Amino acid sequence: MSLPVIPAVQTAGPGEGGFPLSGAGPLVVTDPALAPVVAVFLDDLHADTGLRLDVVVDATIDATAVRTTAATADRAIAGVPQITVELAVDGLDAVATAAGLRADGRRDADERHGIDITPDHVRVWAAQPEGVHRALTTLRQLIGAAVSESADHLPSVRVVDGPRFAWRGLSLDVVRTFHDVETVRRVIDMCTLHKLNVLHLHLTDNEGWRFEVPGRPLLTEVGAAGAAWGRPGGWYTPAQIAELVAYAARRFVTVVPEVDLPGHTGAVLHAYPTLAPEILASSGDGGFGLPVAFLDPARDETWDFVGDVLDAVIAQFPGTAFVHVGGDEAFGMPDDAHAVFVDRARAMVVERGRRPIGWQEAARGGVGDGDVVQYWMEGDLDGDHLPDALAAMVPEDLWPMILANMERAAGDVPAALAKGAQVLVSPTGPLYFDRPHAAASTDPAQESARARLGLPVYPATSLRDGVEWDPVEIVPGAADEGVLAGVEAAVWCETVTGREDLETLLLPRLAGAAERAWARGTTRWDDYARRLTRQTPTWDRRGWAWFRSSELDLPTRTQA
């Protein structure tokens, strides 16, 4: 049975009839540890659908009795269908445990869960609160679809489900365009609705620096003043970061910070020019494209700086076991200097009790067992458009460096695997969302945005391209799931001018990434497209500016 849920769930069923949505009793929560999880569910369900469910949290209620006798406790209503939410493990072993790594470093986490829907009750259960949160997310999507379709019942069905990969992420570029706290909160909402559990924040780059470092005030005063192409700058205060981290944590999303080193450091060198190597000091002005700027590992002050930055980022992101230290596209930097830099930066993360991640180029250094390398350069650039696209972004004298980096890229992931590192799967083809949308929009008003959005250096992709692939098969040299850390999409913001643009690149693509990160087996496009289409009214109620792709069976919008 195909439920209108993304990522796809493992089901047994269907059963007879359905659970009535109107006239159902309150949600009965028998373990106080679940109260915060249920509170988030009720808020999110209200935002999705406008519905407000009642809840009873009472440890004295016997959930089994509520289900079988319809109400023994005073505050559950006798004879009325109930939704019970419990910590329990029965039947969950039917689902395999997740492969890969957890961004929060927890080894005992278990997201598996069950949902039983019958005419008399809905039972939601999992071994841990996080599993209950994932189950309630499925329930949110089911209720959302029912509300959109004016159905008064949820279908009778049994779901026992769990993720294929433990790390299911989205990397968000907050540098090229600075996204305010509210926009980031909306992105977290999109992630958790699709059972993604990592938000990777790309906090530093040539065009800006987005968090405070004690003792280094110019990073924000000067380095955060702008963004790409003259857009407004900004940064997150420690209090704002704490708020975002807490908002994400309540939804079981870990925020993983990235400080991109030693390349992509135009903003650092703008703020503190003395950190630049002599020969390149004048080219570190990152107003656009890909300036050549890197930190010099031969200088002591470089390492004082990196230490201060890591201390600051670790203090502000307490929930993550990982810190991303970049390592990509250190154009103009000699290979040996790059390797020395990346190795030392990784060691400094380890000294501070965290685990490092780097982009795939970090594999050119000494990565080994326990390291994580993020695969991105799939080599799918559009040969015909490449010269024009590069010309629009980068001065011509830099092309050889960029092309040389691309040529070396094919060896990175096999080298990382040979050294025992694990791979976070982010290939540009299906997982970079800063690509043009291939299909037209059913909303004529979105067509001008479609012409602008996504880097022209990448061929346009369809929603179908984004879901018909496999994370193991796509990684060169990967034998099985065991060598993967997980799956992470990325949205870079060179072409994004604001929230609406961002959301138009994120949705519906994020749903496809989530399907591949969570669901096992293959996805049939027709089935996926139907599930997706049935979720889109919820996105409209949320006010998300999603791309109305003509690949989906959507009503054509007429211009107002």
Ligand code: TNX
């Ligand atoms: C390459 S992905 C970059 C980013 C750009 C992106 C555009 C990566 C590690 N580096 O700096 O924004 O391409 O897709």
